[in-house]
Amino acid sequence: MSIWSESTQSRAKEILAKYPEKRSAVMPLLYLAMAEDGWLTIEGMTEVAEWVGITPAQVQSVASFYTMYKREPTGKYLVSLCTSISCMLLGSDDVLHAIEDESGVPHGETDDEGVISVEHAECIGACGGAVACQVNYELIEGLTPEKGRELVRWLKKARPDAVNTDEMQELFGGRRSFDWAIQSDVGAAGPYPAFEPYGTATEDAK
Amino acid sequence: MSYPKVLTKRMEDHPADSHTIERYAATGGYAQAKAALDMTRDELVDIVKASGLLGRGGAAFSTGLKWSFLAPARPAYLVVNGDESEPGTFKDRQLLERDPHQMLEGVIITAIANEVHHAFVYIRGEYPKPARRLQRAVDEAYAEGYFGKGIFGSDYDLDVTVHLGGGAYICGEETALINSLEGQRGEPRLKPPYFPAAKGLYMMPTIVNNVETMANLPHILDMGVEAYKALGHGDDTGTFLTSLSGHVNNPGNYELPHGITWRELIYEVGGGIPGDRELKMWIPGGASAPWFNPEDHLDLPITKGDTGQAGSMLGSGAVVVMNDTTCVVKAAERVVRFFSHESCGQCTPCREGTTWLEMILRRIEAGQGRPIDADLLLDVSDNISVGLAWPPRQTTICPLGPSAVSPITSIMRHFKDEVMAHITEGACPFAKTEVPA
Numbered sequence: 001m002s003i004w005s006e007s008t009q010s011r012a013k014e015i016l017a018k019y020p021e022k023r024s025a026v027m028p029l030l031y032l033a034m035a036e037d038g039w040l041t042i043e044g045m046t047e048v049a050e051w052v053g054i055t056p057a058q059v060q061s062v063a064s065f066y067t068m069y070k071r072e073p074t075g076k077y078l079v080s081l082c083t084s085i086s087c088m089l090l091g092s093d094d095v096l097h098a099i100e101d102e103s104g105v106p107h108g109e110t111d112d113e114g115v116i117s118v119e120h121a122e123c124i125g126a127c128g129g130a131v132a133c134q135v136n137y138e139l140i141e142g143l144t145p146e147k148g149r150e151l152v153r154w155l156k157k158a159r160p161d162a163v164n165t166d167e168m169q170e171l172f173g174g175r176r177s178f179d180w181a182i183q184s185d186v187g188a189a190g191p192y193p194a195f196e197p198y199g200t201a202t203e204d205a206k
Numbered sequence: 207m208s209y210p211k212v213l214t215k216r217m218e219d220h221p222a223d224s225h226t227i228e229r230y231a232a233t234g235g236y237a238q239a240k241a242a243l244d245m246t247r248d249e250l251v252d253i254v255k256a257s258g259l260l261g262r263g264g265a266a267f268s269t270g271l272k273w274s275f276l277a278p279a280r281p282a283y284l285v286v287n288g289d290e291s292e293p294g295t296f297k298d299r300q301l302l303e304r305d306p307h308q309m310l311e312g313v314i315i316t317a318i319a320n321e322v323h324h325a326f327v328y329i330r331g332e333y334p335k336p337a338r339r340l341q342r343a344v345d346e347a348y349a350e351g352y353f354g355k356g357i358f359g360s361d362y363d364l365d366v367t368v369h370l371g372g373g374a375y376i377c378g379e380e381t382a383l384i385n386s387l388e389g390q391r392g393e394p395r396l397k398p399p400y401f402p403a404a405k406g407l408y409m410m411p412t413i414v415n416n417v418e419t420m421a422n423l424p425h426i427l428d429m430g431v432e433a434y435k436a437l438g439h440g441d442d443t444g445t446f447l448t449s450l451s452g453h454v455n456n457p458g459n460y461e462l463p464h465g466i467t468w469r470e471l472i473y474e475v476g477g478g479i480p481g482d483r484e485l486k487m488w489i490p491g492g493a494s495a496p497w498f499n500p501e502d503h504l505d506l507p508i509t510k511g512d513t514g515q516a517g518s519m520l521g522s523g524a525v526v527v528m529n530d531t532t533c534v535v536k537a538a539e540r541v542v543r544f545f546s547h548e549s550c551g552q553c554t555p556c557r558e559g560t561t562w563l564e565m566i567l568r569r570i571e572a573g574q575g576r577p578i579d580a581d582l583l584l585d586v587s588d589n590i591s592v593g594l595a596w597p598p599r600q601t602t603i604c605p606l607g608p609s610a611v612s613p614i615t616s617i618m619r620h621f622k623d624e625v626m627a628h629i630t631e632g633a634c635p636f637a638k639t640e641v642p643a
C-alpha cells in the first residue's frame with residue numbers, strides 16, 4: 001500500500017516510464033516525496049525505495065549526497081542567496097546579512113512558524129545579474145540589501161500560495177543576466193523545484 | 207563592434223517567441239535533423255570532426271573525435287550535460303530558456319550520428335525555469351513527430367527525457383553525471399574507461415555533450431564545414447558564448463568569435479570597469495581556471511592555444527572581472543570554498559586539501575594568519591596537484607581537486623605581497639570590498 005495520494009502515484013508511474021531502468025527515477029521521485037510532505041521524511045524515502053526496488057538505506061545514501069533534498073522540516077519559502085565569487089564581488093554578503101537580520105533566521109535555519117528558511121548558496125547561474133537569489137528555486141536577479149529586506153517582509157505578510165519568478169523580479173529585482181523576454185506562468189509552492197512532469201509546479205501563479 | 211551571431215541570432219531577432227516551435231520552424235528549424243536521417247553515421251561523424259567543433263562544457267575536446275570512440279555495443283545513449291554549475295557560468299541557461307529547439311535539434315542530430323534511441327538532458331536542479339521551457343519544447347516537438355516513434359515519418363525511434371539534478375556541482379563531471387542519472391550518488395567513476403563512449407550509462411556506450419555543443423550542430427550542417435570554420439580563428443572554430451560578470455559595466459552572455467583580445471572583451475564588449483576603476487585581475491574560464499592580470503595578459507587573443515600557453519584555460523567560458531578594490535585573499539577564499547563545499551569526498555587530497563585551503567584563507571583574511579601560512583597554502587596545494595604545473599597533474603579521480611589549486615597559485619604568484627600584508631598587519635588591507643553603485 002502506498003502512502004502517497006492517487007495523483008502522486010500516477011505521477012510516479014509516468015516518471016518511471018521515462019527511464020529504461022527503474023533506479024534512474026530515484027531523484028525525480030525524491031522530489032515527489034518532498035512535495036507530498038513539504039520536506040523529505042524517512043517515510044517518504046522508504047516509499048521511494050519501494051517504487052524503484054532498492055533499499056531505504058540506499059535511497060537515504062543518495063538523498064544525503066545532494067543539497068536540494070531537505071531531510072529536515074523546511075519553511076514554506078526557502079530563500080537561497082548566492083554568495084559565490086561574482087555575487088560576492090557585487091556585495092552578496094551584505095544582502096545575506098540584511099536577509100538574516102530582517103527574517104531573524106541565520107543561514108541554514110528556519111523560523112519558528114515554519115515560514116522562511118534562509119541559506120547561502122553556491123553559484124546559481126545568474127552571475128551577470130548579481131546579486132542573485134532564489135525563493136523555492138525561482139530566481140530574482142540584481143538584489144540589494146534593502147530589496148532583500150523588502151522580500152522577507154513581503155513573504156511574511158503576503159504569504160503567497162506559490163511564488164512566481166517574474167512577479168518577484170518585478171517587485172525586488174534589478175539588473176538581469178540577460179533579457180528574460182518571456183513570462184513564466186507557473187509558481188513554486190515549496191522548497192523543491194517547480195517542474196511540471198514532477199507535479200511540483202503550480203499553474204497560473206498570478 | 208558587433209560580431210556575427212549564430213547561436214543567439216533567433217533570440218536576438220525574435221525576443222518574444224524565439225522559444226516556440228512555430229518561430230523555430232519559420233526560421234528553418236528542424237530541417238537539418240531531418241536531413242541527418244538520410245546520412246550515415248560515418249558521414250555525420252566526419253562532418254563534425256572536420257568542423258573542428260570543440261566541446262563547450264569545459265574540456266574543449268573534439269566532438270567528432272569523441273563520437274568516433276563510440277563502442278559497438280547497443281543500446282547507446284546520449285546524455286546532454288546541462289548541469290552548468292561552474293561559478294561565473296550562465297550561458298546554457300540562456301540557450302535553454304530562449305532557444306530550446308535549437309538545442310533539441312542538436313540532440314536529434316547527435317542521436318542519429320551515434321545510433322542512439324534514448325537521449326537524456328540532465329539539468330541542474332536550481333534551473334527549474336530552463337527545465338520547464340525545455341520540457342514544453344520537448345512536448346511540442348513530440349506533437350510534431352520530431353521525437354517518439356518513427357521521427358519525421360522515418361522508421362527511426364527517438365525518445366528524450368528531461369532530468370533534474372539535486373544541487374551538486376560534481377554531477378557536471380561526466381561520469382558523476384552518469385552515476386547520478388542511474389540513481390546513484392553523484393560520485394565520479396574511476397578511470398579507465400576514460401570515455402563514457404566505451405562504457406557509460408548502464409555500462410553501455412554513451413555520448414556526453416554540453417548544451418552549447420548541441421546548439422552548434424544544426425548550424426554546422428546548415429552552413430557547411432568551411433563557413434563554420436571561417437566564423438572562428440584557426441583551430442578554434444565557430445563562435446563561442448562567454449558569460450561576463452563581476453566588476454564590468456555590461457555583464458551578460460556574449461556570442462563572440464575566438465581571436466579577439468581580453469582587452470576588447472573587457473573594455474569594449476563589457477564596457478569597462480564601473481567608476482573607471484583599475485582592472486586588477488580576471489578569471490578567464492570559470493572558477494577552475496588560473497587567473498589573468500592586465501600586465502601579462504590583456505592583449506592576448508582569446509583562443510584555446512594562447513590561453514593554455516599562458517597557463518590557464520577558456521573552460522566553461524565564464525569571465526569574472528575584479529577591480530582594484532578586490533581583496534585577493536577574499537576572492538580566493540570564495541572560489542576555494544566552492545570546491546571545498548562541492549568535493550564529493552572520495553579522494554583524500556581533494557576532500558582534506560580543499561578543507562584546509564579554505565580554513566587557511568579564512569584565517570588570513572580574518573587577520574589571524576601565521577607567517578608560515580603562505581607556504582602552507584602552497585604545500586597543501588602541492589599535495590592536491592603535484593608540482594603545481596599547468597595543465598595540473600592529477601592525483602585524484604577527477605579534476606575537481608586540482609581545480610581548487612588555481613586560485614592559490616594565482617594569488618601566490620602575482621599578489622604574494624598582498625597575501626603577506628594580511629599576515630604582517632594582522633588585518634585585511636581592504637576593509638570591505640567596495641560595491642559599485
Ligand SMILES: Cc1cc2nc3c(=O)[nH]c(=O)nc-3n(C[C@H](O)[C@H](O)[C@H](O)COP(=O)(O)O)c2cc1C
Binds near residue numbers: 288
Ligand atoms: C568537476 C567538473 C564539473 C563539470 N561541470 C560541467 C558542467 O556543468 N557542464 C558541462 O557541460 N560540462 C561539465 N564538465 C565537463 C564534463 O565532464 C564533460 O567533459 C562535458 O560535459 C563534455 O561535453 P562537451 O565535450 O560537449 O564539452 C565538468 C567537469 C568536471 C571535472
Ligand code: SF4
Binds near residue numbers: 376393549551553607
Ligand atoms: S577529486 Fe574531489 S570531487 Fe573529484 S572524485 Fe576526488 S574527491 Fe570527488
Ligand code: FES
Binds near residue numbers: 082084085086125
Ligand atoms: S556567482 Fe552568484 S549566481 Fe553565479
